[in-house]
Amino acid sequence: MNASIAPTVLLVLRRLATALLTVLLASLFVFFAVQALPGDVAQQLLGQDATPDAVAALRETLGLDQNVWLRYGNWLLGSATGDFGISLVSGEPVGPDLLVAFRNSMLIAVPAMVVGVALSLTLGVIAGVRRGRPSDHTISLVSLIVMSVPEFMVATILVLLFAIAIPVFPAVVLRGDSATVAELLPAVWLPAIVLTLAMAAYIVRTARSSTIDVMASEFVTTAELKGLTTRQVVWRHAVPSALLPTLNVVALNVAWLLGGVVVVENVFNYPGMGKLMLESVFNRDLPTIQAIAVVSALVYVVCNLAADLIALALDPRLRTRRKARS
């Protein structure tokens, strides 16, 4: 019993350590890249009219005169406890604002991810099972087109259709950053649909190709010879087998999904993390940029960790074989 569990535990521990190291390294890169951004933090906080003495004093209070490694250490410790510093634009702590923006983004990203995975699994399995038939061609063609049209155009077209031609949804969020969840709900639909489409177009291909692989495998032939109906074969074999690679692709694309979030939040003026990111890069709000980058890196690493652990739990082969690094 112990002999079979120990390697798995080691594998999980090793994976956890790697994940932690990845987040640390990412935070290091982010910190030093952001330090390179032009502009002096103290000067920016006080405005152009500030006396050199005042700027020097503030630099000292903020610890900007300290060694850069020391500042990195302090910032990292602060971030770990949720203290991301003071925003250069609002003068308020970054943490609470970021939390609201993050919650708002999750409001569109999580449904988009869940629906996107469900939709693409359905379509991918249909296309894979009906390989070479008209439905397969249609699904493949539509996903190719959706994949090739940038999100900002899909968003613009949806605004035109469902906010202007047939006003079902609001085109943009007017209340801005102070909007509550209830106020945001009507505005969530269009951005979420754009993200869903963008996600699904990529995942359909994965689901389709793994379905084709499974349907050609010997155990499916055996299952068919046993007298299982196509429906049973699909539910017992094709769907579970398509699920694993799909989860993997989703996890790997979390960072890319954030890019989509930036675009749709920009088009719909939706007060989430993507919009906050664009604004803080535009305003050189260094503490906010750093915080967003670290939080995104954390989300990415956690999603990949989760995907790996789920794969480990679902696929016993991964537990016995020495798992490839990377």
Added chain:
Amino acid sequence: MTRSTTDATGAALNAGPGGLPGRIRGVATSLTSSLSGSAALTIGLGLIAVHVVLAVLAPWIAGHDPVATDSTVALTGSTWTHWLGTDQYGRDILSRTLNGGRYALLVTFLATTIAVGIGTVLGCITAYADNWFDEVVMRIVDALLAVPSILALLVVVTVFDSGLWVIVLAVTVVYAPAVTRVVRGAARTIITQDYVTAARARGEKPLSIVFREILPNVMDVVLVEYAMRASWIVLLISTLSFLGFGANPPTPDWGLMVQENRTALTVAPLGALAPIVALATLVIGLNLSADGLSKSLGIDRAQKGAVS
């Protein structure tokens, strides 16, 4: 969210068997990932070739200066002098779209070549090294992949200003790590082959083994990576311009054109649609080429994600 699911699924299913007129079905059959490798490659390369020819000949066939404004003809529809009409400043949309292709193709070519080049060499070397160097590089690659690409791009562009080479540099930073990881995976399977062992036994130098034994044998993976990355890089660069961090006005750039003209979408739809059609056909061409290549070369492309 349930509403949008059923709608989208329903629409896609309705368009399925028998739901399409024969003519459209014919087009559908000839343009999908269910297509045979050589056919996809032919169509894909054909589309790319059309774009390259149009980009090269743009100054001669455009007929107008892409940045010349003329307030007397602002937002005209399609006319004999302006085939695709004009934008709000009276600039010729056809000329801007054609010239936008020059910029998009040049940046994409440079950025993809450099990113894939660096990733390939690094991937082969790390796979062969398989020691502390490999471990260090892969940890750095993982960390770089964890930072959202759009943020990395925005920061690089803000630090160095948005010139052509800065965009190329930014895209390299974003995509070289991903290519490194994929090529390393392919190279690791090559290293176990007998001819690599033989080269080692002959006493060949490590660099010679990397470049003469491993590199030529991962070229199939690299080719597919190239086409696939290029399609994302085109989209990424235009997204950057759309967000206002890429090409500066009045540069004729596709993403920028959509940003400028989308408010006038109901008045002069071609201003935003022309660059989008150009962009989408180029991306479809690149995607089909990647599909065709991976099918002909026996590499399963669909198992990979957008950024993996």
